[in-house]
Amino acid sequence: xxxPRPVPAPTATSPWDTTGYWGPTDPEQHPAVRxxxxxxxxxxxxxxxxxxxxxxRVDRRALRDVVEFLRTHPELxxxxxxxxxxxxxxxxxxxxxxxxxxxLYSIPRRQRLxxxxxxxxxxxxxxxxxxxxxxxxxxxxxxxxFGIVFxxxxxxxxxxxxxxxxxxxxxxKDYPLRGYRDxxxxxxxxxxxxxxxxxxxxxx
Amino acid sequence: MIDFSQPTPVILSEVxxxxxxxxxxxxxxxxxxxxxxxxxxVRLTLEGETVIACDxxxxxxxxxxxxxxxxxxxxxFVPWTxxxxxxxxxxxxxxxxxxxxxxxxxxxxxxxxxxxxxMAELARLASHLVWLGTHALDIGALSxxxxxxxxxxxxxxxxxxxxxxxxxxxxxxxxxxxREIPPDLPEMVREFxxxxxxxxxxxxxxxxxxxxxxxxxxxxxxxEPDVAINYGLTGAxxxxxxxxxxxxxxxxxLFYDRVEFDVPLGTHGDVYDRYLVRIEEMRQxxxxxEQCLEQVPTDGPLMAYESQYVIPPHKNVMTTAEDMQxxxxxxxxxxxPPKGEVYHAVEHSKGELGYYIVSDGSPIPYRLRIRSPDxxxxxxxxxxxxxxxxxxxxxxxxxxxxxxxxxxx
Numbered sequence: 001x002x003x004p005r006p007v008p009a010p011t012a013t014s015p016w017d018t019t020g021y022w023g024p025t026d027p028e029q030h031p032a033v034r035x036x037x038x039x040x041x042x043x044x045x046x047x048x049x050x051x052x053x054x055x056x057r058v059d060r061r062a063l064r065d066v067v068e069f070l071r072t073h074p075e076l077x078x079x080x081x082x083x084x085x086x087x088x089x090x091x092x093x094x095x096x097x098x099x100x101x102x103x104l105y106s107i108p109r110r111q112r113l114x115x116x117x118x119x120x121x122x123x124x125x126x127x128x129x130x131x132x133x134x135x136x137x138x139x140x141x142x143x144x145x146f147g148i149v150f151x152x153x154x155x156x157x158x159x160x161x162x163x164x165x166x167x168x169x170x171x172x173k174d175y176p177l178r179g180y181r182d183x184x185x186x187x188x189x190x191x192x193x194x195x196x197x198x199x200x201x202x203x204x
Numbered sequence: 205m206i207d208f209s210q211p212t213p214v215i216l217s218e219v220x221x222x223x224x225x226x227x228x229x230x231x232x233x234x235x236x237x238x239x240x241x242x243x244x245x246v247r248l249t250l251e252g253e254t255v256i257a258c259d260x261x262x263x264x265x266x267x268x269x270x271x272x273x274x275x276x277x278x279x280x281f282v283p284w285t286x287x288x289x290x291x292x293x294x295x296x297x298x299x300x301x302x303x304x305x306x307x308x309x310x311x312x313x314x315x316x317x318x319x320x321x322x323m324a325e326l327a328r329l330a331s332h333l334v335w336l337g338t339h340a341l342d343i344g345a346l347s348x349x350x351x352x353x354x355x356x357x358x359x360x361x362x363x364x365x366x367x368x369x370x371x372x373x374x375x376x377x378x379x380x381x382x383r384e385i386p387p388d389l390p391e392m393v394r395e396f397x398x399x400x401x402x403x404x405x406x407x408x409x410x411x412x413x414x415x416x417x418x419x420x421x422x423x424x425x426x427x428e429p430d431v432a433i434n435y436g437l438t439g440a441x442x443x444x445x446x447x448x449x450x451x452x453x454x455x456x457x458l459f460y461d462r463v464e465f466d467v468p469l470g471t472h473g474d475v476y477d478r479y480l481v482r483i484e485e486m487r488q489x490x491x492x493x494e495q496c497l498e499q500v501p502t503d504g505p506l507m508a509y510e511s512q513y514v515i516p517p518h519k520n521v522m523t524t525a526e527d528m529q530x531x532x533x534x535x536x537x538x539x540x541p542p543k544g545e546v547y548h549a550v551e552h553s554k555g556e557l558g559y560y561i562v563s564d565g566s567p568i569p570y571r572l573r574i575r576s577p578d579x580x581x582x583x584x585x586x587x588x589x590x591x592x593x594x595x596x597x598x599x600x601x602x603x604x605x606x607x608x609x610x611x612x613x
Contacts, residue, residue: 016306021455050544051306080449081436082549083575087562092570101560103547103575107433107447110454114547134436137583145270160263160612170271177275 016051023111025049032056032076032113039069053114060117063100064126067115070104071131078104078113084128084138086146089118090173096120098148102128119148127153145171228256231594235264239342239598242608246585246601250594258589258597260582265612273572277538278304279378279515281572286372288574289610292331294323294363295552297376302457303548303559304378307541308513316380316507317458318500322393323366323375324458324550325489325496329400330359331553331605332482336407339479339602343420348410355403358396365389379514380507390497397494404486411479421476425588425600428473435584438577439555440481441604445473451551463495475603482605513539538567554578554605574613578606 027033027047036056037044043062048055058066070078082103089099096118104113119125127150128135139150140159147169150156158165167180182191234245243264249257269288273281285296298320305311312320333356337349360370365386367375375381411417427437432445442449450467452460468484470477508514515534520527543565549558555577562571581604588600 016309016311019455051309051546053546055545079433082556083547083558083560083573085560085573085575087571092564101573103558103560107449107454112455112547132436133431133434133587134580134583137579138436141579158263160266162263170268171274175271177271 019052021110021112022052022054023113025052025054027054030054032070032078035073035076036066036069040066053112055114055116057116057118060100060119060123060125063102063115063117064128064131067102067104067128068131070113070115076106077108078106078111080105080107081128081132081134081138082112084135084142086142086148086171088146088171088173096123098146100125100142100148121147124149124151126151127156129153145169147172227251233597235261240601241338241606244582244601244606244608244611246597248589248594248597253594255589255592255594255597258586260585262579262582262608262611265608267613269613270572270574273569273574275568277567278541278569279534279538281569282377283372283374285574286374287609288576288613289331289552289554289557289578289607290371291334291607292327292553293371293373294327294375295331295550295557297374298324299548299550299552299557299559301376301378302550303546303561304541306548307544307546307561307563308378308511308539309542310379310508310511310513312380312508313505314459315501315504318496319381319385319506320376321458321460321463322493322496322500323363325493326359326362326393328489328553329486330356332486333359335482335553335602335605336479339599339605340411340417342598342602343417345411345414345417348407351403351406351410355400358399362389362392362396365392377507377515379509379511380505382507382515382517384506390500393493394497397490397497400490401487404483408483412483418476420596420599421479421603422474423472424475424592424596425603426472426474427584427588431587432473432584435587436580437555437584439552439581439605440478440485441555441581441584443467444470444478444481446470451549451556455549457548457550459496459499460492462499463492465489465492475599478603513541540565540567549575552577554607554610555581576610576613578604579611579613582606582611 024030027049033047033056040062043059043066045057070076082105085101087099087101089097098119099116100119102115104115125148127139137159139153140156142148143150143156144158144160157163168175184191229250231248231250232245233248234240235243245261247259247261248255269284272284282297282300285300286293289296333352337352340348363373364370366389367373427445429445429447432442432447446469448467448469453467465488468481470481509517516527516530521531541563543563545562547558547560549556557577558575560573561569564570585600585604589597
């Protein structure tokens with residue numbers, strides 16, 4: 001028989017808080033936060049830290065300029081675009097509806113940074129393709145899955161779903177997991193029977 | 205019902221007449237083509253045998269894994285990560301569980317971390333062996349694939365011994381491993397490490413100085429270092445161009461800072477250099493596994509049991525009341541990480557595999573993004589294919605090392 005063990009509550013400090021791969025965890029001492037706030041005082045919104053990860057939130061209209069500044073500034077040199085994605089914030093806040101999330105990495109300085117901007121349905125985000133060629137497919141995927149339009153993208157069309165997909169954008173939170181329509185296999189008259197239900201997220 | 209008596213209209217290609225002397229041919233390569241490594245379709249515009257434009261069409265294997273992740277509890281999603289890149293399933297497990305552990309603020313015990321490293325490096329070897337066999341098969345060296353698949357069986361046997369599965373392993377759990385390591389597994393891995401360098405020499409004897417192989421790969425598909433960075437390439441595609449970025453060295457996770465290994469770099473950035481980089485990576489993986497086997501403690505916990513985020517040990521579930529309650533809640537309701545967002549990347553066999561998780565404090569991830577390396581790497585195919593010959597396209601698809609389950613997710 002083992003001794004009963006109380007389960008400790010999660011503490012604020014964890015082994016992940018001090019890895020230092022994202023630069024200083026104090027926003028005041030982080031060079032990217034300081035320089036972006038100096039250079040773009042109007043577009044800079046806030047800087048947040050979770051675990052050791054630094055996130056800068058900027059205005060959507062200035063996203064390309066901020067990323068270009070982060071790439072070219074000799075103290076920062078975030079020259080590797082790791083990822084562009086979006087988050088549908090439908091259940092978390094009123095507006096803007098989406099967050100566009102850009103993950104950057106600096107190969108010479110070995111540091112990551114995350115840049116975010118809020119965008120509402122019907123608004124556009126400046127495309128990053130003129131800066132990073134690798135943004136092309138990532139933005140197309142974002143458009144395909146969320147319906148976010150990237151202004152200045154050379155070839156913005158669906159990438160993973162078929163080009164004639166007419167059921168909207170599947171990673172939006174109001175898109176049902178099984179889609180809007182039942183799929184009828186070619187050669188069959190009715191959809192396949194459902195074997196079991198799926199887990200539902202509690203509503204907002 | 206389909207009427208099979210009627211002929212099916214098949215449109216294979218279209219020929220456009222530009223000028224009386226210049227003709228463009230639009231050719232669909234794939235999605236059912238043996239050298240596209242799955243269901244990749246490449247829309248080629250050809251003039252004679254020269255490729256003018258190349259447009260990869262993907263999505264034939266899209267299953268909505270990210271959407272599924274946003275409707276499953278955290279621990280339920282681990283088997284789904286196997287299905288993204290199915291030739292290196294343990295590496296996918298590793299990236300996901302490390303991201304969740306970072307979100308929860310927990311860390312696996314030392315012994316589990318070493319075994320995770322060993323399994324991730326074995327998965328890298330298995331993935332590289334599949335890549336080498338199919339890549340050589342595409343270019344015309346049939347016999348290499350026989351040898352690589354023979355040796356991959358040994359790795360799959362180790363996986364089977366460890367967790368019972370060979371391909372979709374589902375071996376890592378949030379917090380470590382809940383099952384004990386089989387007692388004869390270390391010896392099995394050691395024996396593999398003794399054997400495998402001989403096998404690498406065998407592959408190199410077949411390919412490295414083979415004149416046909418050199419003619420097909422040298423100077424083909426060159427990517428300059430600045431272009432490689434601009435395209436966001438990672439893995440051997442980036443290191444083949446001479447850019448030194450390996451997540452294991454740049455941002456060590458697990459205990460990669462405790463082992464010695466080298467990061468091979470190419471000089472020309474062509475198909476041949478990426479081949480050499482991957483061959484050398486296999487040797488370095490063996491070095492890492494040998495050092496891990498020396499350093500790993502022989503006994504000790506394998507699971508971070510003192511946390512509320514991991515499943516309680518099975519023995520205690522059967523004997524103590526509070527562990528039974530914890531187990532019940534863990535299985536029925538799942539666990540709720542704190543609110544926040546994390547991005548964690550691991551060095552997958554194909555490049556940087558990152559998981560970005562947004563948590564709203566509920567047992568289901570609010571957003572789960574998989575940054576798969578080959579989706580980003582495949583973007584460089586049109587760049588490499590500019591002005592290449594049609595026969596080079598199979599070499600270029602092979603050199604990117606794609607798995608369509610990971611590209612389409």
